[in-house]
Amino acid sequence: MFKALLKKQLLEINSNFFRNNKTGTRRSKKSGIMLICFFAFVCFYLGFIFFQMANGLCSSLFEANLGWFYFAMMFTLAIMMGVVGSVFNTYNSVYQAKDNDLLFSMPIPSKFILLARTVGVYIMGLFYCSLITIPTIIAYCMYSKATFLGVVFSIITAIIISFIVLILSLTLGYLVAKITSKMKNKTLFVVVLSVVFMVLYIYFVSISNNFISSIITNGGEVANKVKIFAFPLYAIGQSCIGNILCLLGVLFATILIMLLVYYLLWKSFFNLSINHSNQTAISRKTTLVQQNISLSLIKKEAKRLFSSSTYLLNSAIGALMSVIAVIFLFIQQQTISSLSSMLYEGLSSLLVLAVMLIFGSMNTISASSISIEGKSFWILKSLPIKPIKILHAKTNLHILITLPFTLLVGICSSIALKLSVINAIIVCIVGAVAVVGFALLGVLSNLRHPNLNWVNEIAVVKQGLPVFVSMFGSWLFIGILAGLYFAFASIITATTYLYIVSALIISITALEYYLLRTVGVKQFEKLC
Amino acid sequence: MLKIKNLCKSFGEKKAVDNVSIEIANGEIYGFIGHNGAGKTTTIKACTGIMPFDSGEIEIDGVSIKDKPILCKSKIAYIPDNPDLYEFMTGNQYINFVADIFSVPTETRKKITKKIADVFELSQDLDKSISSYSHGMKQKLAVISAWIHSPKLIIMDEPFVGLDPKASHSLKLMMREFCDNGGSIFFSTHVLEVAEKLCDKVAIIKNGQIVASGKMQDVKGDKSLEKVFLDLEDGEKNV
Numbered sequence: 001m002f003k004a005l006l007k008k009q010l011l012e013i014n015s016n017f018f019r020n021n022k023t024g025t026r027r028s029k030k031s032g033i034m035l036i037c038f039f040a041f042v043c044f045y046l047g048f049i050f051f052q053m054a055n056g057l058c059s060s061l062f063e064a065n066l067g068w069f070y071f072a073m074m075f076t077l078a079i080m081m082g083v084v085g086s087v088f089n090t091y092n093s094v095y096q097a098k099d100n101d102l103l104f105s106m107p108i109p110s111k112f113i114l115l116a117r118t119v120g121v122y123i124m125g126l127f128y129c130s131l132i133t134i135p136t137i138i139a140y141c142m143y144s145k146a147t148f149l150g151v152v153f154s155i156i157t158a159i160i161i162s163f164i165v166l167i168l169s170l171t172l173g174y175l176v177a178k179i180t181s182k183m184k185n186k187t188l189f190v191v192v193l194s195v196v197f198m199v200l201y202i203y204f205v206s207i208s209n210n211f212i213s214s215i216i217t218n219g220g221e222v223a224n225k226v227k228i229f230a231f232p233l234y235a236i237g238q239s240c241i242g243n244i245l246c247l248l249g250v251l252f253a254t255i256l257i258m259l260l261v262y263y264l265l266w267k268s269f270f271n272l273s274i275n276h277s278n279q280t281a282i283s284r285k286t287t288l289v290q291q292n293i294s295l296s297l298i299k300k301e302a303k304r305l306f307s308s309s310t311y312l313l314n315s316a317i318g319a320l321m322s323v324i325a326v327i328f329l330f331i332q333q334q335t336i337s338s339l340s341s342m343l344y345e346g347l348s349s350l351l352v353l354a355v356m357l358i359f360g361s362m363n364t365i366s367a368s369s370i371s372i373e374g375k376s377f378w379i380l381k382s383l384p385i386k387p388i389k390i391l392h393a394k395t396n397l398h399i400l401i402t403l404p405f406t407l408l409v410g411i412c413s414s415i416a417l418k419l420s421v422i423n424a425i426i427v428c429i430v431g432a433v434a435v436v437g438f439a440l441l442g443v444l445s446n447l448r449h450p451n452l453n454w455v456n457e458i459a460v461v462k463q464g465l466p467v468f469v470s471m472f473g474s475w476l477f478i479g480i481l482a483g484l485y486f487a488f489a490s491i492i493t494a495t496t497y498l499y500i501v502s503a504l505i506i507s508i509t510a511l512e513y514y515l516l517r518t519v520g521v522k523q524f525e526k527l528c
Numbered sequence: 529m530l531k532i533k534n535l536c537k538s539f540g541e542k543k544a545v546d547n548v549s550i551e552i553a554n555g556e557i558y559g560f561i562g563h564n565g566a567g568k569t570t571t572i573k574a575c576t577g578i579m580p581f582d583s584g585e586i587e588i589d590g591v592s593i594k595d596k597p598i599l600c601k602s603k604i605a606y607i608p609d610n611p612d613l614y615e616f617m618t619g620n621q622y623i624n625f626v627a628d629i630f631s632v633p634t635e636t637r638k639k640i641t642k643k644i645a646d647v648f649e650l651s652q653d654l655d656k657s658i659s660s661y662s663h664g665m666k667q668k669l670a671v672i673s674a675w676i677h678s679p680k681l682i683i684m685d686e687p688f689v690g691l692d693p694k695a696s697h698s699l700k701l702m703m704r705e706f707c708d709n710g711g712s713i714f715f716s717t718h719v720l721e722v723a724e725k726l727c728d729k730v731a732i733i734k735n736g737q738i739v740a741s742g743k744m745q746d747v748k749g750d751k752s753l754e755k756v757f758l759d760l761e762d763g764e765k766n767v
Binding site: 284285286287288289290291292293295296297299300303304307308374375376378379381382383384385386525526528 | 573576577578579580598599600601602606608610612613614615616617618620621623624625626627628629630631632633634637638641654655657
């Protein structure tokens with residue numbers, strides 16, 4: 001019984017790799033392998049960033065006989081990464097899964113259902129924290145005098161770390177479910193809580209460079225403070241370098257807390273899940289008034305976005321990041337102003353454009369806007385509206401949400417880098433066109449890879465291939481543009497390159513729009 | 529009003545609909561019956577323009593759905609077998625959305641909504657989120673939104689599933705009234721007694737092919753519709 005549940009859970013997670021959601025058939029080997037390779041590339045890239053960070057700390061801390069502190073720091077970061085990465089979907093995948101009612105109606109003990117869901121959460125957490133734990137161990141092997149025992153113990157501790165991530169994710173998911181079960185506006189609460197989490201995470205990451213520098217220069221003192229005030233971290237660090245007592249202590253403490261958390265969750269799982277599937281009816285007075293069709297369509301899209309914390313948080317994260325970027329610019333304005341005096345006007349303009357492109361491409365609202373229709377897709381298909389109007393509504397909502405924030409980043413960066421008015425206007429216009437391009441790319445990729453049969457919306461807003469293609473495809477494009485600039489910097493001026501890039505972005509956006517009107521409309525008509 | 533000519537639709541190797549032809553005139557209620565997987569829903573979805581078909585022709589009020597899908601859709605209303613509506617909207621918001629698409633004036637939408645919601649005893653729930661609705665309430669809301677733009681043809685897939693006896697009775701009266709005023713209805717059902725009493729014409733589909741069709745009296749003769757249907761089913765087994 002549990003095996004069947006587990007298989008279903010794993011299928012849900014891996015469906016993108018092995019199943020074509022558009023046709024419902026199994027993917028070809030070639031397409032599956034290509035997807036896996038792409039995924040592996042992204043993992044490798046992220047892992048490499050953390051490897052660089054580990055590399056910076058490893059040799060200096062081991063030389064100072066503070067190897068345990070190296071592991072304590074890196075594994076704490078891994079815990080943070082794992083929790084932030086998986087906490088957003090724990091609440092949804094454990095308590096709000098659409099098949100909760102179906103599974104509860106079957107003769108399956110709730111502990112098995114919870115366990116299967118827990119495995120799903122564990123895999124997500126393991127994935128995120130492995131992006132740090134694996135590079136940490138590799139750096140340890142490469143840049144210190146690693147012992148066999150140390151390697152084995154650090155691997156065991158890394159596995160324990162993945163369970164600590166699970167404990168924290170489950171606890172936070174439980175708390176959110178418990179609190180929201182008595183609340184009317186659940187979406188708002190989840191959004192606020194998640195934003196707080198994210199801001200804290202970004203804050204820690206932003207101070208990490210200074211922190212790492214202080215560790216390298218003043219490691220002993222910081223390590224002593226950690227030993228006194230954060231003993232569990234000390235124990236984790238010690239267990240990695242071969243202290244068997246610490247390893248056993250960490251292991252037993254983790255097992256004990258895990259069992260306790262699981263018991264607590266199991267006892268309340270049924271009630272909390274049922275509570276969420278039988279939501280209290282909230283009354284919202286609406287007057288029946290006629291509206292313009294386009295306005296009605298875009299309002300429908302907006303209602304869908306703002307009704308789901310999962311959709312909003314995963315798809316409109318760029319808006320939040322833009323605000324954080326603006327705050328950062330404000331705080332660091334002196335440093336940035338001094339930087340501007342060292343840069344040519346053309347190069348500053350390119351820099352502002354790059355910043356706008358990066359933040360403008362972080363929103364993926366349109367990339368899941370077709371799939372998010374799910375089983376109610378028939379409504380749009382049966383209504384007498386031209387497909388292009390529907391696709392416009394989806395694109396326009398993305399633009400409406402993204403553009404103001406991207407422009408804000410563009411304007412603030414232009415002021416900080418002291419761009420001339422003309423250049424600032426050009427950069428902002430091109431940045432705005434790029435936002436339109438990103439929105440179109442999202443809709444086009446979602447039309448190419450739709451998934452209307454999802455059970456949990458996480459499958460389309462977070463794990464969907466179109467989201468991946470839209471965000472990383474945009475970043476790849478930005479990376480290529482940056483690479484080309486450095487390759488040709490000696491023969492082309494920054495201003496000329498800015499004009500070339502502007503023309504390229506405008507042309508690509510125009511091409512995307514043409515594709516939306518032709519291929520996109522045809523693909524929409526074929527969907528059912 | 530609805531003319532289906534030699535409709536064919538396959539899913540891979542399987543022929544879901546094989547050379548189906550049906551004609552529905554103004555003022556007729558046309559029942560569509562068949563076992564599970566016979567091809568009813570596929571035919572219905574093709575008629576509503578939701579699902580593309582391989583060959584054949586579908587005309588609504590003389591207009592081909594392949595050539596002018598938007599014009600055809602503006603003349604019809606569709607109620608699917610499982611009313612998966614927008615759960616993030618309230619009942620009224622959903623009605624407003626559908627009415628906006630069909631450009632229904634404010635007064636008309638208010639009048640029609642009040643009339644049908646009162647009949648279905650749904651008026652008090654229209655400001656509540658659809659996510660809190662039962663299956664039957666969603667079905668009632670789907671009926672209101674189908675009637676809201678006064679279509680010429682209503683296509684329904686299993687419309688009585690989930691409705692309470694009183695609502696079922698009200699819907700049957702509404703269907704009759706709608707057709708008496710010149711509209712047409714094409715609907716599928718497994719409730720043969722309802723089809724027998726309500727429909728002017730009927731078609732029985734089996735393995736994607738029409739095995740019997742015409743006026744109700746001609747199809748069933750002296751027997752009950754249930755007997756005719758079961759005889760047709762047994763026919764295949766005997767062969």
